[in-house]
Amino acid sequence: MVTRSLTLSLTIDESSNKVLFAEVGKDFIDVLFSFLTLPLGTLVRISDKNSIPCLDNLYKSVEDLAGEYFKTAPCKEMLLGPRHAAEIMCLDLWVNLEGNRALCYYTCSRDCRYDYLSLYENAQCDCGCKMSHKVYLPSGSMKNENSEGVFLKGGRYFITDSFSVVPSSIQAAFNLLGGDRKIMSTLMERQVTVGISEVISILKQSLVSEAALTNVFLVKESVNLPEKKNRALAHYSRPELCSDSDSSDGIVSIKLSVDKQKNKVVFAECKEDFIDFLFSFLTYPSGFVIEKLNGISHVPCLDNLYASVLRNTMADCFEATNTKEYLVNPMIPSHFSLNQSLIESEEVHREWKRYYLCRNPDCDSTKVSLIPNMGCKCGCITNKRMKIMDPWSGANGDFSKGFVSDGTYIVTDDLVITPLCSVSTLMRRIVIDDLVEVPFNIGKREALALLEAALTGSLAVLTNVFLSKVEKIEDATSGIDGDCVLV
Template identity: 35%
Template sequence: MAAVGTEERITLKLMVLKKENKVIFAEAGKDFVDVLFSFLTLPLGTIARVVRKESKLQPSEVASLSSLYQSVENLDKECFPTDTCKEMLLCPRNSMEAYCRSSKINIDDTEPTEYFVCNDLVRCRIKPPVLISTFRNKRCRCGSMLAKPISTETFDSFDGFVQTNSSFMVTDGMKVFPNSFDKIINVLKDSGIENMSSISERTVNITKNQVVELLKHCFCSRSVLTDLFLEKAEKAGRDYRETLLKRRRITPCDLKANNCDGIIVKIVLRKSSGKILFAEGKADFADFLFTFLTIPLGALCLMGGCSYDDSVDGLYKSVVDLDEDYFTTKEVKNKFVDPVLAPQFKLHNLLSLKNGDVPNYFCYSEWDYHGKMVKDFCLTSKRKVELYPCYYESCVASEFLDPLSDTSNNGKAYVKGPTPYMVTDDLVVTPSSSLSVVSLLRTMNIPRHDLQEKVVSIGKEEGVRILQASLSSRSALTLGLSHLTKVKEEN
């Protein structure tokens, strides 16, 4: 642990091709690989927030994803059924947060998850199971508030993602391999290197801010380490938008329907360019887009949203291909291969991600011999405890309260209807009105005869395509729905 007032740093050795001033690969240990793998666990909303807050590389945003996050911040509280709904989107939970917090550098600044039970726990136990929530002051079935914090001490130990004594190679494109002679030879061969004298070694110390820059480069570069560490960051910043424009393509998704109706949306295009100006839909359309913020980056790769050959995809494939013996536990790798949402989140049924397991808490009380309560306990089922003396014959199991389906939000959604919502091409979401539509068209200075209206149905494929485009383009709707609108490619 770092001393008070000092900043954690990770040392990394770079193998550099001297003439081209290009990183061939980095030799890394557990600390750095844990940081890289943690990127895949971060919800997209967290990535948008962290990049904006910490990044010094301009522009400090992630294409349309940042606009979507900003939309939630800007929406009036009246658009949300409860304050909790907005909080869930702005501070989405990471289903693997315990692993990330044990890493040497953790860029996720989301507050640790807390669990709350009824303030009047004894009375509430008369009708078990006891309700448990990760949000304070939700209403219990007995009428009291869920505001009593639970001790979640489980005696589980977390030590990042990979084994302590592991050694790895990380390529310029963020592919991670175990350190071995055959891998080294293959990398050198792929780089066209015959003479070892053309290679030099450099040592760099990585700070938290550089980790954020590293994450950001993963979305816009196939030479991440070179751009970040070899004095090319300034050029990378200037070329950021140009790079995104060149990569504005969507790989066809082979996705089967999820046995549910699509979302009907009205889109308005510009005839002369085929570019979508905005889309208008009911609250379910806005709600579907906002669920993007809760999806972990690795899950997007699993769905095909990172299927283009970029650094994020290379990182995900490295985790999938890495032998499970290199991970701290077999469970850790399984969570990467089949990512899940944090248990308190729901995802629109167009997408097929699962929720993580709800912590299985059991509540009991210790009483003294005079019948007076000494202490309340709430412990996970993983720890065996001696329940005597105990008021009840057995522990009382808990029931997880879904924050989107409590009595104050019968619609089980993040935003309220029946107000329609307008979504611009770069995923700025606002309540729609005749005034807002006219104002947008006036700002764009587009003549009426150049407008075309079309009604489309958005299913799983369209959703993933929009999500994929949101990470690399300011024209997420145009690119994501190009197969429905025959949009012309921009040069």
């Protein structure tokens, strides 16, 4: 495997031992901008589940949930390895964070009369068989021969420690120094070599810090990512996205169990629709989330990347208008939207790309093409048009769009999810004094509030979003007399 690396020129303030900015080429910025296209679940996975606490908990909950609780075989993998709309473009990045130089798809047997491609292994074909034969779309499949980069044209750029990006110039450098000429005497320039491991470290730091470059290149290697207990437990602070809504606006119902003595939501009891909604966070591209939250996701480095794409000084730096849209308005992958979505999203049209395989049933080629009638190694051509299969489709024509099976689930304040039947096993016997049960309807405003609260680093998502509302309606609800015992 070819080792890919490039050089960054760091400008360092020696007096504070801090990276002020780095001068880099388009290849490095392309990779950082690709962070905006990656689903939150992918960011968690690449970060080894040491990123944003509640997102880590959601991801671990999916891992721990037995296969019987998912509607179809691919559903679990859709959450643990979510696909995204820009994944074909990202194959051509200088480094691919997921380690891919080809995208994997799955087909049924060669002689199957249904021309389906599945994004995930073991989806059930309409013929009744499992789709398990691997085929690959190689890198370069979408690249225009006249393109200089993936998202950006050529040129040099400055990127700050907190991920603000501007085209490189003397004036831009002076602006980044705050116009302070005195600081010039404390500046030092250092060249560093960056490969895939450094990029992954930068990604990890960007999720937990506002000094990603400093933490990667200047902090001693023995220093690990911040412990979760040391991360600021930011409180929900944007009431405009969590204002009161009529109960008629609620389309998902839950029951909150509130500890009146400790003034916190202990857990929520809910049906599968609320779990589908929470798990869907893992499929959202980070740029999609930032757009929905009006540019403030509480992950400052990603917010700054997003703002940089929209900056006027960057307007002429992109390969094309549509490449910019992949970053600031990314769509949900085809077939990933829920039937009843609490957060509005636009899904990539299932026919936005056409896929072709060789039609020869005896051919052993595993190459997928986006162009018809290309020559195949067997002497035939790629003229068998394939359709992307809905991963939610099941036997007997069941096309119910949701990740988990029907049932009752428990969601803790920090978004750990378990089936109700396993609560006694996980929690044993817990007695909570002053526990009050409050029914609650969740509408689109509360949905955005939950998404944002999950990103703040707080371990009290349900409390931050719902407690003030519960206090307003508790007079209209009946509490539980005495102690409540979970068995």
